[in-house]
Amino acid sequence: MNPDLSRLQPYPFEKLAQLKQGVIANPALAHISLGIGEPKHDSPAFVADTLTQNLKSLSNYPTTAGIVELRQAIARWAETRFHLKPESLDANQHVLPVNGTREAIFAFTQAAVDRTQKAPLVVSPNPFYQIYEGAAYLAGAEPYYLNCLAEQNFIPDYQSVAPDVWQRCQLLFICSPGNPTGAVHSLEQLKALIALADEYDFILASDECYSEIYLDEDNPPPGLLQACAELGRHDYKRCIVFHSLSKRSNLPGMRSGFIAGDAALIQPFLQYRTYHGSSMPVQHQLASIAAWQDERHVLSNRDQYRAKFAAVGDILAPVMNFAAPQASFYLWAQTPIADDAFAKGIFAAENLTLLPGRYLSREVDGILPGAGYVRMALVAELDECVEAAQRIRRYIETL
Secondary structure, eight states: OOGGGGGOOOOHHHHHHHHHTTOOOOTTSOOEEOSSOOOOSOOOHHHHHHHHHTGGGGGSOOOTTOOHHHHHHHHHHHHHHTTOOTTOSOTTTTEEEESHHHHHHHHHHHHHOOTTSSSOEEEEEESOOTHHHHHHHHTTOEEEEEEOOGGGTTSOOGGGSOHHHHHHEEEEEEESSOTTTOOOOOHHHHHHHHHHHHHHTOEEEEEOTTTTOBSOTTOOOOOHHHHHHHTTOTTOTTEEEEEEHHHHTTOGGGOOEEEEEOHHHHHHHHHHHHHHTOOOOHHHHHHHHHHHTOOHHHHHHHHHHHHHHHHHHHHHTTTOOBOOOSBSSEEEEEOSSOHHHHHHHHHHHHOEEOEEGGGGOOOBTTBOTTTTEEEEEOOSOHHHHHHHHHHHHHHHHHO
């Protein structure tokens, strides 16, 4: 077996299960989980209808590149959403449907890393989505973590990174809006990263799967391709973005997303995926077209999250320190005691599951940036999120 498999750490939820093992939760309370970022809002009925109406497609092999109609729908959506030059995102060159961003991020890393170069690095934020790390190890690279701290508004301090790190960097992951912090890179920050990628010749990959869940309707999070467009880089050179219907449209089980950007990166990745064997079923592609072409359900989705953030924030503000996120459905809150002890204690006392922040980060320069925080995924219905917040406040007040 690949010896790098032994370098993979347990996934955060495995660590959480171990933390809770043997703990008896309060039997007087029904269990509430804010641990996993799995949307619980209803999936759009019209998407399910489109899916079932096209089950005859089960008799067809899907192609790796997907049907042109889906690529066109994705391209038009991205051009509208991110103010791109019309027709600059060519459906045949710049867009590739994928089975969710997890698969795409992992697979793209395998295709992108040149392991013949000495000591390649995959640079990522810290805390982070653990796929970045595992993908780096299995591609023959080393992960390099950039701490995301409160004093930097949870955006890495890119200017403090040593030049030799950038010289070894082959792939820089950014997550904007961020998981778990909800922090958003500004257009100016994105433009600065593009300049850095040009200077040191690395790929800039932006994980934007939370981009459609934001609190201020008049200020949607900008995207990397948008920054390219403002710079007149309509070839999107060195830049790749990942998007998904999982959060935007409450369709995590459909495993539908896309990767878009530089054609010189998309085309070899398509060749890799031809061998990798990851083709989206045709009926899922047709349902995805329906989802990308509709914004009404996305507006409703955001309204529901806004209501939950407002209600939960009002309850917890007197007892916890947190910044309202610009986007995503996570609340990244400081804990009055160690985050793992807090998560274990509240599970026992209140039958509530939260994810310790330390499970989402690695120690760098003596700093474990996730320590002292918990991630709350406000994915349940409003009443359940309110009940969870009341339990958290009650638990804190007993400490």
